[in-house]
Amino acid sequence: xxxxxxxxxxxxxxxxxxxxxxxxxxxxxxxxxxxxxxxxxxxxxxxxxxxxxxxxxxxxxxxxxxxxxxxxxxxxxxxxxxxxxxxxxxxxxxxxxxxxxxxxxxxxxxxxxxxxxxxxxxxxxxxxxxxxxxxxxxxxxxxxxxxxxxxxxxxxxxxxxxxxxxxxxxxxxxxxxxxxxxxxxxxxxxxxxxxxxxxxxxxxxxxxxxxxxxxxxxxxxxxxxxxxxxxxxxxxxxxxxxxxxxxxxxxxxxxxxxxxxxxxxxxxxxxx
Amino acid sequence: xxxxxxxxxxxxxxxxxxxxxxxxxxxxxxxxxxxxxxxxxxxxxxxxxxxxxxxxxxxxxxxxxxxxxxxxxxxxxxxxxxxxxxxxxxxxxxxxxxxxxxxxxxxxxxxxxxxxxxxxxxxxxxxxxxxxxxxxxxxxxxxxxxxxxxxxxxxxxxxxxxxxxxxxxxxxxxxxxxxxxxxxxxxxxxxxxxxxxxxxxxxxxxxxxxxxxxxx
Numbered sequence: 001x002x003x004x005x006x007x008x009x010x011x012x013x014x015x016x017x018x019x020x021x022x023x024x025x026x027x028x029x030x031x032x033x034x035x036x037x038x039x040x041x042x043x044x045x046x047x048x049x050x051x052x053x054x055x056x057x058x059x060x061x062x063x064x065x066x067x068x069x070x071x072x073x074x075x076x077x078x079x080x081x082x083x084x085x086x087x088x089x090x091x092x093x094x095x096x097x098x099x100x101x102x103x104x105x106x107x108x109x110x111x112x113x114x115x116x117x118x119x120x121x122x123x124x125x126x127x128x129x130x131x132x133x134x135x136x137x138x139x140x141x142x143x144x145x146x147x148x149x150x151x152x153x154x155x156x157x158x159x160x161x162x163x164x165x166x167x168x169x170x171x172x173x174x175x176x177x178x179x180x181x182x183x184x185x186x187x188x189x190x191x192x193x194x195x196x197x198x199x200x201x202x203x204x205x206x207x208x209x210x211x212x213x214x215x216x217x218x219x220x221x222x223x224x225x226x227x228x229x230x231x232x233x234x235x236x237x238x239x240x241x242x243x244x245x246x247x248x249x250x251x252x253x254x255x256x257x258x259x260x261x262x263x264x265x266x267x268x269x270x271x272x
Numbered sequence: 273x274x275x276x277x278x279x280x281x282x283x284x285x286x287x288x289x290x291x292x293x294x295x296x297x298x299x300x301x302x303x304x305x306x307x308x309x310x311x312x313x314x315x316x317x318x319x320x321x322x323x324x325x326x327x328x329x330x331x332x333x334x335x336x337x338x339x340x341x342x343x344x345x346x347x348x349x350x351x352x353x354x355x356x357x358x359x360x361x362x363x364x365x366x367x368x369x370x371x372x373x374x375x376x377x378x379x380x381x382x383x384x385x386x387x388x389x390x391x392x393x394x395x396x397x398x399x400x401x402x403x404x405x406x407x408x409x410x411x412x413x414x415x416x417x418x419x420x421x422x423x424x425x426x427x428x429x430x431x432x433x434x435x436x437x438x439x440x441x442x443x444x445x446x447x448x449x450x451x452x453x454x455x456x457x458x459x460x461x462x463x464x465x466x467x468x469x470x471x472x473x474x475x476x477x478x479x480x481x482x483x484x485x486x487x488x
Contacts, residue, residue, distance in 0.1 A: 004318060005311070005314050005315045005318040008314070008317075008318045008321060009309075009314050009318070031404075034406075035405070035406030035409070036406075038405055038406050039406045039407075039409055039410070041455060042409070042410055042413075042455065043409060047451055047454055047455045048451065049410070049413055049447075049448045049451045049452060049455070050413065050448075051443070051444045051447040051448065060357075061356060061357075064356055064357055065356070108356075108357065112356055114409070116412070116413045116416050116417060116444070116448075117408075117409040117410075117412045117413045117416075118412070119412065120360065120361060120362060120364060123359050123360045123361065124360065126357075126358075126359070127358060127360065130357075130358070142307060143307065143308050143309075144307045144308055144309045147308075147309045147314065148309075148317065151314075151317060151318065151321060152321070155321045155322075155324075155325060158325065159325050159328070159329075162325070162329055163329075163332075166329060166332065166333060166336075167360070167362050170333075170336055170337065170338060170362040171362040171363075171364050173338045174338045174362065174363050174364070174366040175365075175366055177338065178366045178367050178368075179367070180366075180367050180368040180370070181366065181368065185368070186365065186367075186368035187368070189368045189369070189370050190365055190368045190369055192372070193369045193370075193371075193372055194372060194393065194396050195369075195392075195396060195411060195415050196365075196369065198400050199400075248403065249403050252399050252400070252403055252408055252411065253408065254403050254404055254408055255408065
């Protein structure tokens with residue numbers, strides 16, 4: 001038990017990786033702000049394509065539906081600008097609990113507002129930003145308070161890793177119980193659908209797609225278990241990065257592919 | 273905490289006094305520079321943190337799980353906790369999509385109707401030109417709404433549709449097309465338009481024709 005308690009209290013773990021992860025996250029958010037600016041007319045203007053209905057569930061839920069429930073173009077602009085400013089504050093390493101919580105709330109509001117355009121990556125981004133709130137807290141003069149902050153930092157680190165593993169495990173389980181994946185034609189079939197393909201992917205031979213289908217299932221199923229062992233990481237990350245770049249640039253789910261790749265940063269270990 | 277605030281709002285003076293003493297006590301603890309957590313307190317705090325993480329992921333797992341959970345109370349609790357703050361869905365490409373969908377639209381111009389335009393395919397082609405400009409949002413927007421409408425017509429043969437005005441799936445798609453016509457194609461208000469929804473599978477192809485729609 002002492003050793004386990006020591007994990008939480010001894011020191012803030014993986015500071016270097018968390019800083020890389022945070023920077024990647026903030027740069028990604030700045031990219032999203034650019035996308036919102038480019039697509040402003042379709043997503044945020046008075047003539048936007050997104051259909052909305054307001055409904056009150058409870059106070060906590062309404063906190064993440066502020067933009068949806070009280071939408072005006074100017075409020076949309078404020079939310080986008082705030083997410084840019086808070087990301088820049090984070091990149092300059094001036095963020096604290098308050099700015100990070102605010103950033104999480106703003107991004108969750110934007111995500112919920114754009115609900116028909118979301119992918120699993122957008123939901124994962126909100127989860128990552130939530131745990132990011134507790135990373136690398138500023139030192140306080142109170143020793144006990146510092147201990148608590150360190151423990152919460154280390155817990156958040158574990159929580160993000162568990163979140164990623166859970167995502168892979170659930171995704172893999174869904175796949176191994178589905179006929180199209182089990183019989184090996186899922187990826188070939190997906191590449192024939194224009195939304196998730198391009199001319200190169202459409203022309204890939206069936207045998208290659210068949211192998212890729214099984215490799216994907218094996219990769220996703222094994223990720224949750226093998227990522228904790230150093231010798232396997234290089235193989236897992238190499239395949240994972242290639243796969244997610246293919247999803248980003250080939251299949252066109254750019255946000256999803258990039259956010260999944262960013263998650264890998266926390267599994268690197270340069271402290272030891 | 274929220275319940276506590278609600279109670280105090282209802283004018284319960286006892287709660288105000290209790291909160292005041294909690295505040296004084298906490299501020300004393302936080303301003304005491306010498307205060308150090310004992311080993312036992314650290315262990316206890318570690319257990320609390322582990323319990324919170326376990327509780328969080330149990331509820332997330334129950335919500336997003338592929339396993340059928342018969343406990344309705346647990347599922348309701350997980351739904352309340354996860355949605356919408358920790359929302360997630362990992363049913364990625366399961367089952368693999370096997371139907372190509374097309375969304376054709378035509379509108380009344382000066383000399384009769386315009387040609388049929390496949391607006392979803394146009395957005396897909398735009399997105400293929402450059403993946404990082406964010407055209408993904410428009411493709412997903414139109415594609416998701418179209419999928420919901422076509423799925424709601426499950427195995428219905430090709431026909432002329434007169435959608436129910438209360439049908440939310442069609443309401444959403446129609447809103448998007450309506451805005452698209454105004455925004456992108458600069459169609460004026462009150463212009464008539466028609467839709468053709470096509471679902472092209474390996475074995476079956478179905479088309480649904482919807483007429484007498486008007487740009488708002």
